[in-house]
Amino acid sequence: MSDSQAISQAVAKLYNTFPFPPDPLSDEAPPGYNWRWNWQTAYNFCTGRKPAREAVRILDAGCGTGSGTDYLIHLNPQAEVVAIDLSEKALEVAQERCRRSGVLEGREKPVQFLQMPLEEAVALPGEFDLINCVGVLHHLPNPVKGLQAIASKLAPGGLLHIFVYAELGRREIRLMQEAIALLQGDRRGDYTDGVKVGRHLFSALPQDNPIVKQDRERWSLENHRDEAFADMYVHPQEIDYNIETLFDLIETSGLTFLGFSNPQFWQLERLIGADAELMARSEHLGERDRYRLVELLDPSVAHYEFFLARPPLEISDWSDDEALRRAIPERSPCLEGWPSRNIFDFNYQIVSLSEAEFAFLEACAPERGASVGELLEATGLDLEGARSLQQRQLILLAC
The missing domain is CATH 3.40.50.150 (Vaccinia Virus protein VP39)
Incomplete structure (x- = not known):
């Protein structure tokens, strides 16, 4: 084998x-x-x-x-x-x-x-x-x-x-994985025993132990079930x-x-945006290096x-005003709480809609074929408001 x-x-x-x-x-x-x-x-x-x-x-x-x-x-x-x-x-x-x-x-x-x-x-x-x-x-x-x-x-x-x-964010998990494997010895591969050893370890270690603290603060809600604990701490194969x-x-x-x-x-601005000099020093970095800098500064x-x-894949940024006016809008299917001025967006973040934004979303009905431009005239929302709805992925636009 x-x-x-x-x-x-x-x-x-x-x-x-x-x-x-x-x-x-x-x-x-x-x-x-x-x-x-x-x-x-x-x-x-x-x-x-x-x-x-x-x-x-x-x-x-x-x-x-x-x-x-x-x-x-x-x-x-x-x-x-x-x-x-x-x-x-x-x-x-x-x-x-x-x-x-x-x-x-x-x-x-x-x-x-x-x-x-x-x-x-x-x-x-x-x-x-x-x-x-x-x-x-x-x-x-x-x-x-x-x-x-x-x-x-x-x-x-x-x-x-x-x-x-x-x-970077799984350092303590990998340490515990290795500790459990060492204590299992020749019983490694007996996953029921591995869960037992791991549970005992978490109970025996001091509460201020960094592995225990990390598990308590980030993973404990997931790991109360043995299936989740085994997947995290007793897995036979993991490449990070x-x-x-x-x-x-x-x-x-x-x-x-x-x-x-x-x-x-992955926005570097959220970490060092308050320091203009550091942001200026980062301008020469390519995309990959910017991502690397973010994870180094936020190793969570x-x-x-x-x-x-797989190409070809056409990307639309809707920067052209006329193209945006011609587009046919519809509400995103991933909105929670609609119809309301206060809804959850596609990422389950609360969104408070203005009266004009609500009216625009309410009027979105792709089967009618009404364009963005026509709905703007009917609802009083301006073009930048429609662009904001698209950028926040509250509406989907068809060409």
């Missing part, structure tokens, strides 16, 4: 023992939304405009127990969805989750669940418009091979959404990245980096979440 095969078997054993994530099953559709798993809002985030079609193909590459799959099916009713995972037990939970939630009922497009290593995704028929790969690549024996496998299945103009671990190694990985995919899905974190980052694309 090769080392890669042994690692894959160890990872499968972990998730067959502790299927992850341990989110409870429900007899109702998943609550709220995650804009990254909605084709329309993800496409809008990446391109600045609404996609031309909703009947797309989506791959959930490493679906685990199906928490993300449930949303992908629910938020994309016109899409064909394929979910794959290495773990037989996790896949069983994923299918049961989606059956019980009701998201499979009445769908015209098929949903498939397949037990398959990520590296074998090349064998899947056809191409996909959206590929979701959350929390998987860093657990593979060869992340490059896994990334290249799913990248090969991305259609032209398609989006690949990825989540991988970052080393920094900005340099992350972009080295991305370059192997042959895809285009579109940006992080939390761009506010525990993961990277970002989008890649």
